[in-house]
Amino acid sequence: MATLQNIRSKGPLLVIVIGLALFAFIAGDAWKVLQPHQSQDVGEVNGESISAQDYQALVEEYTEVIKFSSGNSALNDEQTNQIKDEVWRTYINNKLIEREAKKLGLTVTKAEVQAIIDAGVHPMLQQTPFRNPQTGVFDKDMLKKFLVDYSKMDKAQMPSQYVEYYESMYKFWSFLEKSLIQGRLQEKYQALITKSLFSNPVEAQGAFDARVNQADLLLAAVPYSSIVDSTIVVKDADLKAAYDKKKEQFKQYTETRNIKFIDVQVTASAEDKAALQKEMEEYTEQLAGTPTDYASFIRSTGSEVSYADLFYTTRSLPADVVARLDSVSVGGVFGPYYNVEDNTINSFKKLAFASMPDSIEFRQIQVVAEDAAKTKTLADSIYNAIKGGADFAEVAKKYGQTGEPAWISSTNYEGAQVEGDNLKYITAVTTLAQNELTNLTLGQANVILQVTAKKAVKDKYKVAVIKRPVDFSKETYSKAYNEFSQFIAANNTLEKMVANAEDAGYKLLDRTDLYSSEHGIGGVRGTKDALKWAFEAKAGEVSGLYECGESDRMMVVGVASIVPEGYRPLALVKEQLRAEILRDKKAEKIMADMKAANAVSFDQYKNLTNAVSDSVKHVTFGAPAYVAALRSSEPLVSAYASVAELNKLSAPIKGNGGVFVLQAYAKEKQNETFNKETEEVALKNMHARMASQFINDLYLKAEVKDKRYLFF
Numbered sequence: 001m002a003t004l005q006n007i008r009s010k011g012p013l014l015v016i017v018i019g020l021a022l023f024a025f026i027a028g029d030a031w032k033v034l035q036p037h038q039s040q041d042v043g044e045v046n047g048e049s050i051s052a053q054d055y056q057a058l059v060e061e062y063t064e065v066i067k068f069s070s071g072n073s074a075l076n077d078e079q080t081n082q083i084k085d086e087v088w089r090t091y092i093n094n095k096l097i098e099r100e101a102k103k104l105g106l107t108v109t110k111a112e113v114q115a116i117i118d119a120g121v122h123p124m125l126q127q128t129p130f131r132n133p134q135t136g137v138f139d140k141d142m143l144k145k146f147l148v149d150y151s152k153m154d155k156a157q158m159p160s161q162y163v164e165y166y167e168s169m170y171k172f173w174s175f176l177e178k179s180l181i182q183g184r185l186q187e188k189y190q191a192l193i194t195k196s197l198f199s200n201p202v203e204a205q206g207a208f209d210a211r212v213n214q215a216d217l218l219l220a221a222v223p224y225s226s227i228v229d230s231t232i233v234v235k236d237a238d239l240k241a242a243y244d245k246k247k248e249q250f251k252q253y254t255e256t257r258n259i260k261f262i263d264v265q266v267t268a269s270a271e272d273k274a275a276l277q278k279e280m281e282e283y284t285e286q287l288a289g290t291p292t293d294y295a296s297f298i299r300s301t302g303s304e305v306s307y308a309d310l311f312y313t314t315r316s317l318p319a320d321v322v323a324r325l326d327s328v329s330v331g332g333v334f335g336p337y338y339n340v341e342d343n344t345i346n347s348f349k350k351l352a353f354a355s356m357p358d359s360i361e362f363r364q365i366q367v368v369a370e371d372a373a374k375t376k377t378l379a380d381s382i383y384n385a386i387k388g389g390a391d392f393a394e395v396a397k398k399y400g401q402t403g404e405p406a407w408i409s410s411t412n413y414e415g416a417q418v419e420g421d422n423l424k425y426i427t428a429v430t431t432l433a434q435n436e437l438t439n440l441t442l443g444q445a446n447v448i449l450q451v452t453a454k455k456a457v458k459d460k461y462k463v464a465v466i467k468r469p470v471d472f473s474k475e476t477y478s479k480a481y482n483e484f485s486q487f488i489a490a491n492n493t494l495e496k497m498v499a500n501a502e503d504a505g506y507k508l509l510d511r512t513d514l515y516s517s518e519h520g521i522g523g524v525r526g527t528k529d530a531l532k533w534a535f536e537a538k539a540g541e542v543s544g545l546y547e548c549g550e551s552d553r554m555m556v557v558g559v560a561s562i563v564p565e566g567y568r569p570l571a572l573v574k575e576q577l578r579a580e581i582l583r584d585k586k587a588e589k590i591m592a593d594m595k596a597a598n599a600v601s602f603d604q605y606k607n608l609t610n611a612v613s614d615s616v617k618h619v620t621f622g623a624p625a626y627v628a629a630l631r632s633s634e635p636l637v638s639a640y641a642s643v644a645e646l647n648k649l650s651a652p653i654k655g656n657g658g659v660f661v662l663q664a665y666a667k668e669k670q671n672e673t674f675n676k677e678t679e680e681v682a683l684k685n686m687h688a689r690m691a692s693q694f695i696n697d698l699y700l701k702a703e704v705k706d707k708r709y710l711f712f
Helices: 002-009 011-034 052-070 077-104 110-119 123-127 140-152 160-195 201-212 236-245 270-288 294-300 319-325 372-387 392-398 420-431 474-490 494-500 528-534 570-596 602-606 635-641 676-691 694-701
Strands: 041-045 048-051 213-223 256-265 333-339 344-367 406-409 437-442 445-469 508-514 546-548 553-563 612-620 625-627 632-634 658-669
Touching: 041 052, 041 077, 048 052, 052 077, 052 160, 077 160, 077 694, 110 140, 110 160, 123 160, 140 160, 160 676, 201 213, 201 612, 201 676, 213 570, 213 602, 213 635, 236 570, 256 494, 256 528, 270 333, 270 344, 270 445, 294 445, 319 333, 319 344, 319 445, 344 372, 344 392, 344 420, 372 392, 372 437, 372 445, 420 437, 420 445, 474 494, 474 553, 494 553, 528 546, 528 553, 570 658, 602 658, 612 625, 612 635, 625 635, 632 635, 635 658
Parallel strands: none
Antiparallel strands: 041 048, 213 612, 213 658, 256 508, 256 553, 333 344, 344 406, 344 445, 437 445, 546 553, 625 632
């Protein structure tokens, strides 16, 4: 009661407080509604942002172009990811070039683009539908005609499929035209850079000498592998000194993450396999009988292989079925059996076998009238006329068709879903005798069909196949899900996850330098959300459970460390530096041993403990020499060969695979005459290839930020 009275006494104050709180809540939401819509950016280049909406529009534009040019109506995840990356790369490159071109006053005029189109030789133009049917090359007149037709097209009066096709073609051309402009601008900018790099007679002579002057050398070496690593002491101070010296080599321009993750793939349990085996035994028993409709029966079994009442070559059958086909007589059943290659349980029935022509020439006349009755009457009339001796081609022309023969083989329909009118049509083509004529009723039309020739006899089969994957049940997945969830809940820190994964039966996987620009983790589909989490989490955090794959996998991710933009920490490059320091310290020891041995001749060096020897022939300064005895490429051998005096022993040289001495025993010049112009052209071409790397330099200076992972 005292508490209640206390509340009552402060009633007016509470009303004011609650009112203010409600106002703050409502006002906060109102502010969110009233404030201008802020676009969400997916990235930035040279301080200029691109919104998620604009990037998505570019992706959709390029996707439609790919679909149109490839003829595919849909793309898989891998193709979509490739498109996203290509769009991003192209967008960044174009922005980099546009910025530099603007500074220099470089532009691409409409006249330039028109000149490219008029010339018709640009590789992009060869990929368009505007190609001459006879020559196969780009035809600018076909393009002009299309653009005129498109501008005059009355969409309301045309069938929707034609409108859709014309729209797709126009979008394709618009994209191509834009790409021509962007490509031409890059060509002009690159040409400007390339022209600023030139050669001279001195460089030309040097390049020629480096290529044609060659030497044969004797080599004696002590390999670094002859010294056991554990005998060399590498101190922390050595690592720090090496790191400071080579720090610029370890500069990183994008933040990465080092993660540990567990990828669980759910598979069928013993109970699941037993249940499927029992089911397949029942289906096999029914298959051994005589189903009235094999196509419907096979469909009812859930088989991955459909059945059509046609003769097929073995090419269309699963490999495991083909391997067992000869062991079964016609009418016989084989199975159930397990096939490890595709993790399936299988049974099949060999219904028929025949040797028959695989390539069939036929001709046809399609007949369509106002209604089914009139269509039948007209088709019967045409059929009877041809049957009575009328010329097939002439009759076809009367009805606006050529009547020309065409060829069909099993490759045209094997592997496709053949049913209904398609099945009826292919059955007629493949079973008609040569020169036989038939009047075939198909849906709303009739087809007068005649087989004119047959060839390429092959063995063919009718086989009813039941192929069922050994999948896990809902119960099995639920059990795996619950166990994994419990593990994650009990091990919600990276330290616990690492310590207990193996005992719980899970394999802990490592991934270093994970980039946000990737499309998933561990090559597993559907892990984009896990990747996004990894770049939002702090070091040491562990994610929740992610369901992924083909609804058959689960994943948990822990962030081991974050590698920020800038210089990679010493800890992450320590092993690389250690290997280099080991090599340097081994080289010091080998050189000290050589000095102590007082070796002064090639034979003395060759006879040192652990020494190997080799003969390296035709060594030029223009290419690094490969030394088989050291199993390494040794550029210093080529460098020494260019200045070596005959029969004079070199001092010990620290190489990539060991410490070696060299002695030239032959020098000669290749039979080639110096041509200043030729050499300078070759050098200019080399400089042009080097100049093509300019885009990388522009990229590093542009402070590009890629945040696509937050949205896509």
